Amino acid sequence: MEQININYEKLIPQKPVTDVVAYALEKGAFQKSYLVYRSDRAYEPLGGQRIDAVLVACSACGREFHAEKIPAAGCSCSYSPAPFGWRNDQLAKSVISGDKTLCPLCGAEAKVVHIGNIRTYGGELVDDAWVTELSQLPVEGLTDRLVLTDWCIRRCVNKQGATRYETWPYTAWVVEEKKVVRLMGYLKNIGGRICLFGEWRQRKTFVDVYGSAQLIVPWDKALLEGTTAENSKLDLYQAEKGGRQLVAYLSLWRRRPNVENLVVQGCGNLVQSWIISEMSSGNYKGGIPKLEKVNWKEKRPAQMLGLTKEEFRQMKQGKWGTEDLKKYRRVRDDGVPVQLPEDMELLREIQYYDCSSILEEAPSRIFGEPSDI
Ligand SMILES: [Zn+2]
Structure with a gap:
């Protein structure tokens, strides 16, 4: 058989097709807000002078306010993560770096962080969320490929509480006639730290590092038409409650096309449970799901399930x-x-x-x- 070896690194989307940041925000992917605080002087109207205080910036509403400075010993914790905390008048409670509280201005639940504790990622606080997009990739002389791209949306909050978003290529998957090709936008170092490339790099072996999708941009099943995944019934699989293991399902379908019969006949829940239990078993290494309970020699769902x-x-x-x-x-x-x-x-x-x-x-x-x- 003719071996097709296409390099997809420059062919697949380099940037999201839709506004994935807006989608992540709409879905509440970043629920963690911050109240970043620092020492400041505040005008005290009664005494008519400037006093020691704390300036707090909320990343949820973007506003700043002054609060009473509370020495670390006065805060409700035995060890001191910061030299001082502040008093949340709204809740009549003292808080210090690491505590969770509600922003007195907007009511958002937020993590309290002393400016001195912001050390990650060049002095910014970082939260990641992932959004998956599906698209078609025309390849000359061949069937259009179904492409799945998973983007890492990185929210960075600086010491002033200002927020910005970055979008990074994370993983991409191209469905071919015989296999699913993997592209990576990151590398995991020995220490487990993620190093983002900012571009796609194709890998020779299939390893399902995708797992379960966090967020999937809604797509129409017409997207599958005329592509390499035309008969995959990926839409029906995803419609199952918790059907978010898109890469596992696509790779299984590529190897065992008759899995489609199970999904069409209303057994998608079984397929999904088996995929998840394989993924969560101790000896799972990211391979194509086996679903050994299914008799793959059979075509009809009843016989497939014995x-x-x-x-x-x-x-x-x-x-x-x-x-x-x-x-x-x-x-x-x-x-x-x-x-x-x-x-x-x-x-x-x-x-x-x-x-x-x-x-x-x-x-x-x-x-x-x-x-x-
Ligand atoms: Zn706020």
């Missing part, structure tokens, strides 16, 4: 999760007769390893309750 047509109907009607399915298959394979749907209620309440023995002794067996089926 069920008869009637069992499959019951499963969908009863909205079984992966645990339900696992328990049902175990009991059935142990040769214990299962009455659906009523026995599923019982199975849900017991441990996996007790399933068969408890069900054998279930009242419906002993007293021979009539079945509805």
